[in-house]
Amino acid sequence: MTVTVERATTADIADLRQLYYAVYGPHYPTALGTDPAEMSRLIQDPDTLWLVARGGPGDALAGSAAIHSEPGSRLGRLEGLAVHPDQRGSGLAGALTEALCARMFATGRLDSVYATVRTVSAGPQRVVSRHGFRPLGILPNAVDLNCRESLALYARHAEGVLDRRVAVPEVPASLAPLLRTVEDSLGISYAGTRTTAPRPAPPGPTTARLEMIEAPAFVRRRFQERFPDADRWFYPLHTPNILLTPDDGGFEVYAYLNRVGGYCALVTAHPDPAVAAGWLEPVTRTLTRAGAGYVEALVPLDHHGALSAFAAQGFIAGALYPAMRRDGDGFHDYVVMSRTTEHIDFHGVVVDAPLQPFLDSYVSAWASTYLPSREVAS
Known part of the structure; x- marks a missing residue:
């Protein structure tokens, strides 16, 4: 033919x-x-x-x-x-x-x-x-x-x-298995990257009341006003269509929600993502009620505090994208942190041999996050 x-x-x-x-x-x-x-x-x-x-x-x-x-x-x-x-x-x-x-x-x-x-x-x-x-x-x-x-x-x-790639001095210890897997898969090295304890979790809100604004044209205009250039945010090929903000308007979280596919991408926050770090739990809960069974965020590998904050709220590093973003003559690595509120069933998953170590790494990270450690009494 x-x-x-x-x-x-x-x-x-x-x-x-x-x-x-x-x-x-x-x-x-x-x-x-x-x-x-x-x-x-x-x-x-x-x-x-x-x-x-x-x-x-x-x-x-x-x-x-x-x-x-x-x-x-x-x-x-x-x-x-x-x-x-x-x-x-x-x-x-x-x-x-x-x-x-x-x-x-x-x-x-x-x-x-x-x-x-x-x-x-x-x-x-x-x-x-x-x-x-x-x-x-x-x-x-x-x-x-x-x-x-x-x-x-x-x-x-x-x-x-x-x-x-731009060198990263340290990352939370929970990322070590993923880094080793990426090294083996792509033939790159993180030998100069230390694994250290996570940073303390940011304090949670005294009130968890959030408003979700779902008006795509308004959200897009507002987003462009807040972030006129791409230097302060990075989530390629995702245009926010919803906005979440607390009662006092202290920050704005921008996200892309696809109800048909039941997934959501957290794009960024204004005035700075760190301001909303303590609100990750109510933000995720609000998105789940809106139909997102899966929520993900792209976090720079060199943002130790942000990686720690997401991990503290049950987000797991499932993927690492080396050299994802150009910065001058160098490139920054990004981690895909995700959280799902639905039961994960890997029985129907079929993975080719090169992908298997990543599945093993995720299962190990999930167990470390959600399964209680057992104490043995002598």
């Missing part, structure tokens, strides 16, 4: 929606495969490269994938990788992945591309692994499709990027 890989056009939108329905059913949680207006915007977006594969009778649409970035960002996200059930095993997923990465890295505009990969089978993990992506961790209960699914985080870096 002859296959043609080409850029998607707006004329493909109807066929693309049928493709994503055939692959994921009615529960696909992103607008990329379901919302015609958003799909049209992405297809025409200069920061997005969307490719489709055609083959078979009548050059039918057989596969689709995109790499999406945003102005000013040097990080891309591989998303929407889908191959029609009739074409599985044909190599289309790999062809689309390699074509996208080759074209985007050739522009010199990206330092790395990441992908969140399903763990219902090893196939998607092997597709990205064969094309330069390496595992960075596990995101348990990250999305609600037909049921709660865990995702795996993978990334592919441009040449030389990993060699320019």
